[in-house]
Amino acid sequence: MKSWLLLSIGLMLILEGIMPLFLPEGWRNTFKKMITMKGGQIRFMGFISFSLGLIFLFLGR
Template sequence: MSDSLIFAIGLVLIIEGIGPMLFPNRWRSYMQKLAGQNGSELRMLGGVMVVIGLMILWYLQ
């Protein structure tokens, strides 16, 4: 279990790091737009991401 969790965290860090590494200006612009969203829109985005992640994990199991 702990190996899988560490593996998953490593993958998240790699995927999240690709944007700022390859496209720093676009990434900064995207983050500024995201920071300007209201709380309910961010909550909806987070919920959609969680559901997609759960669906991927369910599919892989």
């Protein structure tokens, strides 16, 4: 269980770091756009991301 958790956190950090590593300007522009969004829009994006993550976890089992 512990190794599974460490592997998943490591994979998340790798995926989170791809865009700022290879496309720093695109990453910056994305965050500028997010600042102008309303809280509900950001929550909805978080919900979609969370839901897709759960689906991928269940499919990967």
